[in-house]
Amino acid sequence: MSRPTPIPHPAPGATLVLGLETSCDETAASVVGRDADGRAVILSNVVLSQVEEHAAFGGVVPEIAARAHTQAIGGIVRAALEEAGVPLDDISAVAATTGPGLVGGLIVGAMTGKAIAASRGLPFVGVNHLEGHALTPRLTDALAYPYLLLLVSGGHTQILLVAGLGRYERWGTTIDDALGEAFDKTAKLLELPHPGGPNVERMAAGGHPARFILPRPLRGEKRLDFSFSGLKTAVRQAAQAHAPLSEGDVADLCASFQAAAADTVRDRVTLALARYRTDHPGLADPVLAVAGGVAANGAIRAVLADACARHGVRLVSPPLALCTDNAAMIAYAGLERLEAGLIDAMSAPVRPRWPLDETAAPLVGFGKRGAKA
């Protein structure tokens, strides 16, 4: 269970939102409010990761996840309230992730949130998990709308224009695997432990990125979408051609894969930054924010920093604990929604598939894995 140091207390009588996150393999609860100056503050942020439960299976098993959420949620909510030093009586609203994600986990979080809200007569806010990621830079850096967001997690690879609360334009998404998924699958086929991303990065540090010539899918295309399954297949073919692999081969494959992934991100993001600058020429503080677990990757961060510098755009990367799945982002999105009067009925459904930009046409293969967001 990780508990980043909480920030000081908000003013007495401030709006406080209890947020719950259970859409994948983290059971999380958090209390977020505003201080006297209107700044958002995180009073607690408790995350229980199920990585160990799923490690033996090399990925997230929905049934195991749902059971683990059921067992953990009560204690995690109590821990979040305790750490915040806030009794339930002082909470103004309850927010829970109601999609997208694994249906079992979503039901556990939504039902728990609704039950707490109903028992105290509090408003309930159902939050889109992706909105939580999208608004995190407003929580951490008080960003003004509009800004560009690159979401790179185990389940999503998207470039979004965050135009306002509830106003998201999806400029690009993956047509097959998510970037984190590509890292995880590469790790699995090279027999590195789950979760794969950090292990691929660790191995890549000792490898030669130019040893294997791997594809850069969709590079040079004008559309802003991503594709990673061809890259993953190329890694598999190279691994098979060189079997049995020495540790040096694995390091070189990891380095070559990571270089191809980073190049692809550079290419897509460069196009997106150019469009952002053209579409929004007068912005005082143009920003690209990054969210999702892959934001931890040094090679990806380096290409983003370089692309942003070239386009006169500020790169904002929230602390990693807030880039990966957590409930502070859900509580904060709930707070913005509450302040805008956007509360939900107790009958609000969970939505395993729930695109942020409902006007964007679904792409072939998009959301194939759908489990992680």
Ligand code: KG4
């Ligand atoms: O956002 P996140 O914690 O969970 C969701 O997918 O929602 O992201 C996890 C993903 C995994 O695919 C993991 O392998 C990847 O982020 N990841 C990384 C690194 N750290 C985590 N990928 C590449 N390099 C890393 N250092």
Ligand code: ZN
């Ligand atoms: Zn996520």
